[in-house]
Amino acid sequence: MDEEKKDQSFTSARVGATTDLPHDRITVARFREAFPRARWSDRLNAWFVPGRTAEKRISRWLAEMEAEADRFADEKGRDAFAFDPIESRYLEATPAALQIQTPYSRTVVNEIREIPYARWDGDRRLWTIPYRSFEELRQRWPTIEAAAERNEPEARRARREAIRGTQQDEASRARTRERRRKRYPVPADHAPPLERAVGTHVGVVFFIGTDGELADPAAVSTFYFPAADGEEYVWASWRPGSLEELVTTWPARGQPEQRERERGWWMPDLEELRLARRDAKSRRRARERKDKKDAPGERSADRA
Numbered sequence: 573m574d575e576e577k578k579d580q581s582f583t584s585a586r587v588g589a590t591t592d593l594p595h596d597r598i599t600v601a602r603f604r605e606a607f608p609r610a611r612w613s614d615r616l617n618a619w620f621v622p623g624r625t626a627e628k629r630i631s632r633w634l635a636e637m638e639a640e641a642d643r644f645a646d647e648k649g650r651d652a653f654a655f656d657p658i659e660s661r662y663l664e665a666t667p668a669a670l671q672i673q674t675p676y677s678r679t680v681v682n683e684i685r686e687i688p689y690a691r692w693d694g695d696r697r698l699w700t701i702p703y704r705s706f707e708e709l710r711q712r713w714p715t716i717e718a719a720a721e722r723n724e725p726e727a728r729r730a731r732r733e734a735i736r737g738t739q740q741d742e743a744s745r746a747r748t749r750e751r752r753r754k755r756y757p758v759p760a761d762h763a764p765p766l767e768r769a770v771g772t773h774v775g776v777v778f779f780i781g782t783d784g785e786l787a788d789p790a791a792v793s794t795f796y797f798p799a800a801d802g803e804e805y806v807w808a809s810w811r812p813g814s815l816e817e818l819v820t821t822w823p824a825r826g827q828p829e830q831r832e833r834e835r836g837w838w839m840p841d842l843e844e845l846r847l848a849r850r851d852a853k854s855r856r857r858a859r860e861r862k863d864k865k866d867a868p869g870e871r872s873a874d875r876a
Contacts, residue, residue: 649703674720
């Protein structure tokens with residue numbers, strides 16, 4: 573509810589227009605270059621562009637983008653698919669577009685976002701790819717399908733059973749125990765900002781402070797990221813962000829640079845924030861289910 577109020581106050585307090593976009597990185601990057609003041613609205617599931625002439629400017633930009641596309645590209649892609657189709661349980665060909673539905677996988681998401689004009693259908697929980705992008709999809713399909721198969725529930729269970737009791741299993745358990753400590757190594761002379769969304773190698777977190785305890789470089793390299801030679805790290809405590817905090821966080825304009833990744837923290841981009849928001853929503857739903865189950869009325873009904 574708080575999330576909706578904040579989003580509503582932002583959009584209602586300003587004059588502007590909204591637009592949906594394909595989810596490929598190239599299109600989004602070009603849109604943000606053309607509209608630097610645009611902001612993503614989770615409530616509307618669309619981009620909001622402020623200004624009285626926003627709707628006209630968006631329409632003109634979309635028309636220019638469409639004009640760049642080959643007017644016969646969809647027909648060519650449809651013919652190419654008919655001649656040499658992709659046969660997979662994860663892909664369905666419809667008259668309008670190709671539809672992809674897989675178990676969640678970050679690899680799948682990253683690959684599809686590189687395909688021009690790819691769109692996420694939130695209502696049906698699937699991706700749509702226009703036929704004009706078929707050749708790009710074909711090139712990426714082996715990686716997409718392999719990642720989807722790896723993330724099937726039975727495949728994950730089989731992997732867990734296969735490594736049970738092995739050194740790999742112990743390493744995985746040690747990594748899980750370390751992550752539960754909710755600490756993260758940061759350079760002693762370049763600490764991240766506190767109480768702000770920060771991208772890290774364990775996801776988007778909010779740092780809450782440090783007591784100055786030095787981090788063992790071996791632990792840094794084993795559980796987090798390669799420790800730089802001669803760099804001194806200290807442990808910093810962190811917490812996950814609430815949905816409201818993540819929704820109101822402004823994303824970085826681009827992906828983190830290599831030097832930022834080597835440092836261990838950076839300002840998160842839109843894709844990282846979307847993943848963090850999805851996790852925050854899952855945590856909220858889990859809490860709501862638990863609260864509902866623990867409510868006195870529910871317990872009485874169960875006894876009855």
